[in-house]
Amino acid sequence: MSLLISSAVAAPAYGQASSNAPSPHEPVLPYTPSLDLASMDKTADPCVNFYQYSCGGWKKNNPIPPDQTSWSVYGKLYEDNLTFLRGILEQASIDNGQRDHVTREIGDFYAACMDEATVEKQGISPIQGHLDAVANLQSVKDIAPLIAGLQQAYGREVLFGAGSTQDPDNSSQVIAELDQGGLGLPDRDYYTKQDAKSKETRQRYLQHVQKIFELMREQPATAKKDADTVLRLETELAKASMTRVDRRDPYKMKHKMKVADLDSLAPNFNWKSYYAAAHYPQFETLNVTAPEFFKRLNNRLAAEPLENWKTYLRFHVVDSAAPYLSSPFVNENFAFYRQYLRGAKEQQPRWKRCVSYTDNQLGEALGQVYVAKVFSPELKQSTVDMVHRIEDAMAVRIRQLDWMSPETKQQALHKLQSIRNKIGYPDKWRDYSSITIARADFAGNMARASEFEHHRDYNKIGKPVDRGEWDMSPPTVNAYYNPQMNDINFPAGVLQPPLYDAKMDAAPNYGDTGGTIGHELTHGFDDEGSQYDADGNLRNWWTKEDRKKFDTRTKCVQDQYAGYVVVDDIHINSKLTLGEDVADLGGEILAYMAWQDATKGESLQPRDGLTPEQRFFVGFAQWACENDRVEELRLRAATDPHSPAEYRINGVVVNMPEFGQAFACKTGQPMTKPPEKVCKVW
Numbered sequence: 001m002s003l004l005i006s007s008a009v010a011a012p013a014y015g016q017a018s019s020n021a022p023s024p025h026e027p028v029l030p031y032t033p034s035l036d037l038a039s040m041d042k043t044a045d046p047c048v049n050f051y052q053y054s055c056g057g058w059k060k061n062n063p064i065p066p067d068q069t070s071w072s073v074y075g076k077l078y079e080d081n082l083t084f085l086r087g088i089l090e091q092a093s094i095d096n097g098q099r100d101h102v103t104r105e106i107g108d109f110y111a112a113c114m115d116e117a118t119v120e121k122q123g124i125s126p127i128q129g130h131l132d133a134v135a136n137l138q139s140v141k142d143i144a145p146l147i148a149g150l151q152q153a154y155g156r157e158v159l160f161g162a163g164s165t166q167d168p169d170n171s172s173q174v175i176a177e178l179d180q181g182g183l184g185l186p187d188r189d190y191y192t193k194q195d196a197k198s199k200e201t202r203q204r205y206l207q208h209v210q211k212i213f214e215l216m217r218e219q220p221a222t223a224k225k226d227a228d229t230v231l232r233l234e235t236e237l238a239k240a241s242m243t244r245v246d247r248r249d250p251y252k253m254k255h256k257m258k259v260a261d262l263d264s265l266a267p268n269f270n271w272k273s274y275y276a277a278a279h280y281p282q283f284e285t286l287n288v289t290a291p292e293f294f295k296r297l298n299n300r301l302a303a304e305p306l307e308n309w310k311t312y313l314r315f316h317v318v319d320s321a322a323p324y325l326s327s328p329f330v331n332e333n334f335a336f337y338r339q340y341l342r343g344a345k346e347q348q349p350r351w352k353r354c355v356s357y358t359d360n361q362l363g364e365a366l367g368q369v370y371v372a373k374v375f376s377p378e379l380k381q382s383t384v385d386m387v388h389r390i391e392d393a394m395a396v397r398i399r400q401l402d403w404m405s406p407e408t409k410q411q412a413l414h415k416l417q418s419i420r421n422k423i424g425y426p427d428k429w430r431d432y433s434s435i436t437i438a439r440a441d442f443a444g445n446m447a448r449a450s451e452f453e454h455h456r457d458y459n460k461i462g463k464p465v466d467r468g469e470w471d472m473s474p475p476t477v478n479a480y481y482n483p484q485m486n487d488i489n490f491p492a493g494v495l496q497p498p499l500y501d502a503k504m505d506a507a508p509n510y511g512d513t514g515g516t517i518g519h520e521l522t523h524g525f526d527d528e529g530s531q532y533d534a535d536g537n538l539r540n541w542w543t544k545e546d547r548k549k550f551d552t553r554t555k556c557v558q559d560q561y562a563g564y565v566v567v568d569d570i571h572i573n574s575k576l577t578l579g580e581d582v583a584d585l586g587g588e589i590l591a592y593m594a595w596q597d598a599t600k601g602e603s604l605q606p607r608d609g610l611t612p613e614q615r616f617f618v619g620f621a622q623w624a625c626e627n628d629r630v631e632e633l634r635l636r637a638a639t640d641p642h643s644p645a646e647y648r649i650n651g652v653v654v655n656m657p658e659f660g661q662a663f664a665c666k667t668g669q670p671m672t673k674p675p676e677k678v679c680k681v682w
């Protein structure tokens with residue numbers, strides 16, 4: 001339930017240094033204001049297309065860099081972070097004999113990744129051990145312990161996904177979990193849909209799989225046959241997989257059982273030896289999100305000859321490690337996953353990938369250095385204050401709701417008061433010192449860091465939940481709400497200009513970051529999050545009538561967004577995006593209330609031809625300025641629970657009468673709705 005999946009990474013953007021810049025060698029983040037007049041398109045009518053009015057200039061001035069699949073305010077900030085972190089990592093990689101253990105970890109990890117000569121020389125050899133293990137498999141019955149090792153080393157859900165989760169019925173405890181998985185394409189729908197584009201994508205995927213086999217020195221004819229086998233097996237798994245929409249229903253994902261039940265659900269897989277090989281702690285209960293998937297997997301394990309499984313596993317070992325191997329593997333990985341599926345024109349320079357990998361694998365080590373440089377105690381305090389104001393606004397809003405009964409309101413307020421605010425960085429840093437990081441073994445470092453993360457994850461099983469834990473690293477330009485933790489998490493990376501701008505006045509800051517805080521809070525009360533109680537348990541706290549009224553209100557949002565087109569003739573799958581759309585609307589309403597309260601009694605003046613109210617809304621819209629490649633839009637339409645940027649702005653303002661008043665829009669204009677059609681949830 002994040003604000004925005006920002007995987008964007010691109011060309012260095014060197015901006016002006018902040019005024020208190022330290023030494024010329026010290027990296028600094030560039031500054032962009034949170035409301036930028038140059039990003040607007042004043043020729044557009046805000047009442048006709050507010051997104052174009054606020055972001056038209058940005059879109060024109062910021063073409064997508066060739067190594068990017070989309071380009072946005074969020075993506076650009078992430079890119080600035082990469083440049084900044086690169087400076088930190090280059091310094092950290094110098095072995096001067098005086099580095100502390102955190103500096104040594106991140107420095108050596110980055111140095112190993114940047115040592116292209118060694119990576120090239122090693123070719124496929126870093127994964128040869130696992131390929132041999134696959135080749136030596138004697139029987140399908142022996143597959144279980146092998147799978148455990150592959151899942152941990154490669155971070156991919158080979159055959160299925162496994163790990164730990166909070167018990168949906170007792171959120172203070174951690175239990176084991178099994179999930180569907182096993183696919184090479186981004187979603188199960190890629191295997192099942194019969195339109196021309198989906199068929200083309202499957203053909204292109206076959207070519208990719210064949211190429212991977214050829215890189216393992218198979219003859220083209222054999223490689224082609226093997227590719228057919230991989231696609232056929234994956235299609236079987238895909239057909240038994242739940243859709244993304246179904247996976248938003250927490251009750252459909254809850255199937256708690258005993259380990260013995262698992263043996264009856266899928267007896268052809270040796271679970272005992274799987275868990276022993278994976279070194280799980282002893283446990284009795286687990287959750288299986290998708291039992292039908294495991295039934296089908298069980299059938300296929302019996303029906304397919306051993307050779308076919310070996311083929312499947314060989315592909316997944318190489319395909320998942322490809323980005324960390326020598327250039328033929330890296331290039332093929334790019335050509336399919338980033339160029340064909342997402343539309344990038346060029347590979348990212350190696351340093352960008354290496355900074356990202358360091359952040360992904362050692363995020364809380366790199367994050368310590370990042371936070372020390374960019375997230376002052378004053379910045380933390382001012383953003384914490386804003387969070388409190390948004391929470392106060394939400395309490396007022398809940399009390400004001402005319403459709404909700406006092407009983408449900410009391411429960412909602414209790415849940416709101418129980419939300420834990422996590423701002424900037426964790427109180428306790430993760431310790432990576434048990435990972436062996438070698439300067440001449442990049443792929444090995446990746447595998448060991450991935451194994452560390454798996455161990456860390458399932459070693460929580462049987463223990464009380466750690467509520468201080470974070471799912472995002474501090475430099476991440478994103479935020480999230482976790483319904484089982486009932487917490488909101490704002491990494492330091494998302495609290496930087498132009499998103500949160502300490503130099504700017506309240507209006508654009510509340511419109512932008514205030515709205516984001518409101519968005520995450522509202523996730524606790526969207527169609528999915530509202531099914532969890534204050535403690536994070538899956539437990540109904542609504543009266544029957546209130547829930548019915550709530551469902552009618554969210555349906556209004558669902559119907560509105562279903563009308564929007566993403567690309568080609570693909571409409572928003574608004575059952576998938578409903579939680580995010582509700583959070584966008586609720587968040588901005590809360591931000592507006594909180595802003596009015598925060599500036600009560602002040603005499604706010606127009607600036608640059610914009611009234612304070614107009615500046616609030618333009619500040620809001622400018623978080624979402626974005627250009628996308630059509631391939632990226634197609635992929636997101638299938639996989640992303642967020643609506644496209646334009647609708648995350650225009651779809652919200654049509655439901656806020658305050659917007660129409662701020663811009664003096666007339667009834668009947670596109671950015672207005674007749675009062676009886678306005679969607680009101682929170």
Ligand SMILES: [Zn+2]
Nearest residue numbers: 001002003580
């Ligand atoms: Zn969200």
